[in-house]
Amino acid sequence: MVYISHRMEEVWQLANRVTVFRDGTWIGTEILGNVSTTDIVRMMVGRQIVDLYQHEPRTPGKVLLEVRDLAGSATGPVSFEVNAGEVVSMSGLVGSGRTEVARLLFGADPRTQGSVRIDGRTSNPVDPTAAIADGIGMVTEDRKNSGTVSRAFG
Known part of the structure; x- marks a missing residue:
């Protein structure tokens, strides 16, 4: 079966292997047991995602x-x-x-x-x-x- 999704939780629940395309180009195929979510995201976006924003301590308002x-x-x-x-x-x-x-x-x-x-x-x-x-x-x-x-x- 071929299952196409951008929802990572579904991919991990249903698939044995994942194939990633980016901008219409095949990036790679991996066995899910050999890669992490971070690896797949890096393949999808073309770079390592460390933090999306700077975490700073904040005091909640009302x-x-x-x-x-x-x-x-x-x-x-x-x-x-x-x-x-x-x-x-x-x-x-x-x-x-x-x-x-x-x-x-x-x-x-x-x-x-x-x-x-x-x-x-x-x-x-x-x-x-x-x-x-x-x-x-x-x-x-x-x-x-x-x-x-x-x-x-x-």
């Missing part, structure tokens, strides 16, 4: 996003806070709940419990339009199916 016991039909409950100046990543394998939490925050899926506060005020959007009005945005991981408008506007 709480801007407070999520308490948020749950929906497919995930939860989850609680977390995001402070001013922080960049927070939700990560996990497919089916872990990260996408579902984002959809709950964005009003794309109904909440079954929990509360969300943005800069001290309650946010309970029932749809994405209401979420946007509350200052919440979402960039979908599935750009092709969920991130495009498929019909023409006239």
Whole structure:
């Protein structure tokens, strides 16, 4: 089977060998047991990636996003806070709940419990339009199916 993907976790789960192309040129083929993710990324981008940015100690600012016991039909409950100046990543394998939490925050899926506060005020959007009005945005991981408008506007 030939499987084409840019998602590294899928490559590691499904493949025995990986072939890397860059700018339309074959770079190499490796047995996954003989290389690391760092090796594959280096093949993909053409250079060693050490740090993407300079890490500096920072003191978090005030709480801007407070999520308490948020749950929906497919995930939860989850609680977390995001402070001013922080960049927070939700990560996990497919089916872990990260996408579902984002959809709950964005009003794309109904909440079954929990509360969300943005800069001290309650946010309970029932749809994405209401979420946007509350200052919440979402960039979908599935750009092709969920991130495009498929019909023409006239």
